[in-house]
Ligand SMILES: Nc1nc2c(c(=O)[nH]1)N[C@H]1C(S)=C(S)[C@@H](COP(=O)(O)OP(=O)(O)OC[C@H]3O[C@@H](n4cnc5c(=O)[nH]c(N)nc54)[C@H](O)[C@@H]3O)O[C@H]1N2
């Protein structure tokens with residue numbers, strides 16, 4: 001079963017086709033991979049969990065043999081994957097058993113990190129927190145977290161940081177990842193929350209992927225699309241991406257637009273859709289506000305003009321508009337090619353607008369998936385360790401803050417809501433200016449993943465910044481820490497998490513963590529206890545000690561909010577994934593939101609009063625009430641604005657960055673997995689054949705890619721990428737490379753700039769030069 005099925009999955013990541021037709025159930029195919037020599041019958045026991053190397057939420061079971069993780073297999077009955085497992089998850093569990101896991105706390109002594117007890121390490125951390133609270137107050141303290149912890153951990157951290165310490169400086173790497181998904185959903189529907197369902201793939205007749213290389217980044221969901229394409233009456237697929245990705249290759253229509261031109265493209269499509277009357281006027285009238293403004297703005301984007309800005313053939317745009325405009329069941333997915341590019345939120349909102357003007361929401365096949373990337377990014381947004389308030393409450397609404405204070409049994413004034421929460425890029429700016437002097441980093445590796453790494457290294461190395469890093473492995477970031485705390489990994493701890501289509505899974509502990517490593521939840525609970533954080537009655541602020549206790553507390557916090565978990569229990573989740581909202585009235589969860597055209601956008605209920613899409617300036621409650629008194633969906637329009645940094649004489653190329661199918665981010669897990677590391681061992685640079693020829697370059701030549709911030713040296717791949725664009729994967733930092741040169745990580749090159757609305761950094765556009773480099 002094992003090797004027969006899985007050895008081919010590096011070469012064929014999507015596995016064998018199981019074709020199906022519209023409206024039919026997606027056939028089951030169970031994938032499994034076990035340690036060398038082990039047969040399924042040899043496994044001691046299987047532990048239910050789900051995948052954590054993307055946001056798909058594929059249900060799987062962890063095989064345990066002699067107290068160690070020894071493989072995984074898909075859960076046939078899981079609503080998300082019907083048994084399939086992504087190659088990263090098939091093989092990636094091996095990283096848990098890696099010999100260089102962090103197993104003991106480390107503290108910095110005379111410039112070196114040395115092993116210490118938990119008591120010493122946590123004593124230093126809380127000691128510094130107390131000193132800074134005395135000297136400066138909570139504004140000295142910041143937390144930078146992840147999209148890879150469990151729900152229970154985020155909720156606990158959100159409570160500690162906002163409710164206990166009273167700092168506003170709390171954000172996650174979700175800012176780099178899905179801040180725009182959240183922002184776009186809030187702008188259009190009044191609140192975060194994914195309208196659609198993965199099952200929309202089973203019904204759609206047109207599927208659009210906007211800046212989303214799903215074939216590489218959500219391989220199981222892509223298999224579902226491939227199976228539709230192989231079956232009767234397949235959907236038309238439209239791919240919007242400057243690279244010829246496997247999605248582009250499979251697509252009916254590929255729009256290889258110029259990087260950073262997404263808003264012009266969307267405005268052109270909307271113009272054509274409205275012009276041809278491919279709209280549902282009754283839906284617009286009954287359920288939305290703002291349509292006239294959209295019509296006015298996009299009237300300035302006839303296809304000819306949009307084609308000119310995007311540098312795509314006008315006829316291709318016309319064909320795309322017709323496919324989208326005449327679709328009966330339209331599914332759209334959006335990801336980093338929109339979220340990390342120029343005008344991120346404005347572009348993502350236009351995708352929502354397509355669905356609103358066509359009345360295509362809440363029915364089978366009619367979904368928007370403003371995708372997540374990390375496995376638990378959704379939970380950070382829900383639980384409030386990322387600049388959102390728990391339960392999608394509205395920072396600017398005093399009644400929401402008071403409600404949260406009631407649940408936490410603290411004074412509303414103890415929750416800092418005097419200004420918007422500090423976004424990650426601003427947290428690093430404050431650390432650079434030394435007003436933030438304590439930074440607690442959990443489950444992220446900013447020394448590789450943030451833009452402009454030379455600057456980030458300088459900030460993280462500052463003498464006046466006390467840096468705590470909690471991770472599984474030594475990383476480029478732990479190298480710079482004052483205290484390193486060893487965490488238990490997936491499989492070594494229990495917790496729930498929620499995928500892109502709102503499916504909640506429970507992942508249970510299968511084995512013990514290595515050495516004295518502890519779960520993030522345990523560490524946070526002790527952190528709070530050592531600080532003596534209390535509620536208004538003097539009782540401990542954090543009232544739970546284990547994951548299930550935290551989950552039960554979170555259920556109460558979510559009750560009555562759009563992300564309502566009150567009907568869920570660990571017991572129920574053991575049976576399989578359930579989509580929120582899940583309440584007593586809806587015990588089986590909710591497959592699609594907004595089926596009735598009702599939105600969580602009422603001024604008293606919504607998560608935000610919205611922002612100006614061009615400047616990012618927040619609207620006041622009174623503005624919002626005037627615009628949208630009845631709480632309908634909001635159609636927001638935006639003009640196209642060119643990226644701040646564009647190619648010119650010295651830097652004639654567009655630099656864009658992204659992912660390999662085989663590696664996950666900074667490779668702390670996949671780089672320690674033999675099959676995956678071997679499949680994508682080194683950085684590379686992609687150029688079109690035309691550009692390679694012009695520069696006298698051939699496949700495999702070393703090239704030097706330079707931007708105003710640094711240079712990266714990489715072997716060349718000549719691909720179908722559009723001319724004028726150079727692509728680098730961002731996975732390759734320095735932890736597994738000898739020497740101290742900084743010329744491999746894509747983020748040496750990227751720019752310190754962000755979307756004005758979501759504050760998501762721009763990783764997809766910069767101006768670069770490409771030159772031949774002599775081999776040493
Ligand atoms: N294998 C693998 N899978 C992953 C991850 C991983 O690291 N490895 N990470 C997970 C996470 S956290 C995330 S966020 C997702 C990300 O998943 P994706 O967003 O699918 O991945 P990216 O490669 O970052 O970017 C997608 C595409 O955007 C295109 N693009 C670049 N600039 C533009 C532009 O201006 N306009 C348009 N329309 N497209 C553009 C790029 O060419 C690229 O193919 O993947 C998740 N899944």
Ligand SMILES: Nc1nc2c(c(=O)[nH]1)N[C@H]1C(S)=C(S)[C@@H](COP(=O)(O)OP(=O)(O)OC[C@H]3O[C@@H](n4cnc5c(=O)[nH]c(N)nc54)[C@H](O)[C@@H]3O)O[C@H]1N2
Pocket residue numbers: 146147148149173176177178336340373374442443444445446448449450470471472473475487488489490520657658659664665666667668669730746747750763
């Ligand atoms: N140039 C460029 N840069 C990018 C992007 C891009 O497309 N281009 N994409 C951005 C995006 S979308 C993302 S999501 C970020 C990702 O950037 P990072 O978050 O920095 O990437 P990871 O390598 O996933 O880092 C997660 C860290 O958490 C650790 N970890 C994993 N599980 C746990 C746990 O349970 N507990 C603890 N304490 N630690 C854990 C891992 O070992 C790892 O060190 O990168 C961003 N940066």
Ligand SMILES: [Mo]
Pocket residue numbers: 176177178373374
């Ligand atoms: Mo991400």
